[in-house]
Amino acid sequence: MRYVIFGAGAVGGVVGGLLHRAGVDVTLVARGDHLRVIRERGLTLDTPEAVLRLDVPVVADAGELTWTEDTVVLLSVKSQQTEAALEDLAAYAPPSTPVVAMQNGVANEPRILRRFARTYAIHVVLPATFLTPGTVVQGSGNRPGILDIGRYPAGVDETAGAIANDLVEAGFLSEPRADIMAWKHRKLLNNLGNGINAAIAPGPSDEEIYARCLAEAEAALAAAGISVVTADEDRTRRAGHITGRGGTNNSSTWQSLARGSGVEIDYLSGEIVLLGRLHGVPTPVNEAIQRAVHDIARTGAEPGSIDGTIFLAGL
Numbered sequence: 001m002r003y004v005i006f007g008a009g010a011v012g013g014v015v016g017g018l019l020h021r022a023g024v025d026v027t028l029v030a031r032g033d034h035l036r037v038i039r040e041r042g043l044t045l046d047t048p049e050a051v052l053r054l055d056v057p058v059v060a061d062a063g064e065l066t067w068t069e070d071t072v073v074l075l076s077v078k079s080q081q082t083e084a085a086l087e088d089l090a091a092y093a094p095p096s097t098p099v100v101a102m103q104n105g106v107a108n109e110p111r112i113l114r115r116f117a118r119t120y121a122i123h124v125v126l127p128a129t130f131l132t133p134g135t136v137v138q139g140s141g142n143r144p145g146i147l148d149i150g151r152y153p154a155g156v157d158e159t160a161g162a163i164a165n166d167l168v169e170a171g172f173l174s175e176p177r178a179d180i181m182a183w184k185h186r187k188l189l190n191n192l193g194n195g196i197n198a199a200i201a202p203g204p205s206d207e208e209i210y211a212r213c214l215a216e217a218e219a220a221l222a223a224a225g226i227s228v229v230t231a232d233e234d235r236t237r238r239a240g241h242i243t244g245r246g247g248t249n250n251s252s253t254w255q256s257l258a259r260g261s262g263v264e265i266d267y268l269s270g271e272i273v274l275l276g277r278l279h280g281v282p283t284p285v286n287e288a289i290q291r292a293v294h295d296i297a298r299t300g301a302e303p304g305s306i307d308g309t310i311f312l313a314g315l
């Protein structure tokens with residue numbers, strides 16, 4: 001199979017780089033300075049073992065690609081960038097192209113399915129950093145990531161199995177899972193920490209803020225009747241595979257603020273706020289985090305600069 005990594009930032013860069021190193025046919029889609037630097041010097045992939053310089057083919061948009069029957073798209077833009085990416089893809093990619101949401105949140109898959117019948121979802125457990133054009137950093141010191149995959153809305157098929165095999169070849173853990181969205185809803189609960197990390201200064205209030213966000217989210221998901229794998233199942237799947245490698249590991253939302261490139265918060269904390277509104281469950285803490293992240297994005301304030309005690313007092 002041939003892979004198009006649409007959005008070669010933190011996640012797309014690490015996955016695309018490691019697939020390419022494993023000898024898989026990969027083309028990156030990138031833009032701006034990142035595109036320019038990759039074109040000039042290749043993709044720099046900083047792994048715990050070595051800093052690799054990889055000559056991965058890169059293009060600016062879907063119109064520059066040659067589309068074949070065996071091409072698969074791994075979509076790894078932030079959720080607020082999905083519509084524009086799909087607009088570009090739908091103009092050039094055959095409608096039968098498998099498109100995989102290699103993203104956090106649970107709102108990308110239905111948007112892809114409107115345009116592409118063969119929609120897949122990956123549960124992305126892959127800490128990674130993209131702050132400097134041309135360079136992506138693998139954040140896990142052991143396995144680079146866990147990328148289980150399933151068909152959306154449910155099920156597995158040959159394509160999901162073949163993609164999982166290629167990801168395993170590249171060093172990831174990956175298994176086909178029929179209930180992939182239950183895993184992605186568990187990840188959504190974990191990602192409620194993204195907004196806290198992006199908005200609130202590290203301190204003793206973090207735990208209380210996260211606990212309150214989580215309680216609201218669990219109530220909203222239960223009211224909506226949505227299946228979520230248990231925290232224990234998730235812990236067991238990750239056990240010992242994903243480890244830190246030292247240094248800071250700021251969330252992807254923090255990184256977006258630091259790069260001034262827009263934020264995904266409406267699809268993380270904001271997804272819970274939406275569910276709460278649809279099902280009559282109050283979600284004031286998630287709403288306040290969502291607002292705080294937008295305020296930082298709008299004003300250019302320092303990410304992670306709000307005092308947690310003051311934040312809690314203002315609720």
Ligand SMILES: NC(=O)C1=CN([C@@H]2O[C@H](COP(=O)(O)OP(=O)(O)OC[C@H]3O[C@@H](n4cnc5c(N)ncnc54)[C@H](OP(=O)(O)O)[C@@H]3O)[C@@H](O)[C@H]2O)C=CC1
Nearest residue numbers: 007009010011030031076077103104124126127128130252
């Ligand atoms: N980083 C992490 O540790 C993790 C991230 N995730 C999830 O993975 C997904 C991707 O996140 P992440 O890799 O951090 O995001 P990044 O912002 O690092 O990467 C996305 C890249 O796609 C580019 N892009 C967006 N739209 C287009 C377009 N139309 N054409 C070309 N390039 C485009 C962006 O450019 P620009 O910068 O100009 O916007 C950026 O370079 C998100 O859903 C995130 O929540 C999941 C697990 C961990």
Ligand SMILES: CC(C)(CO)C(=O)C(=O)O
Nearest residue numbers: 125126127250251252253
């Ligand atoms: C949980 C975390 C930090 C790493 O997997 C993540 O998903 C993100 O940064 O978006």
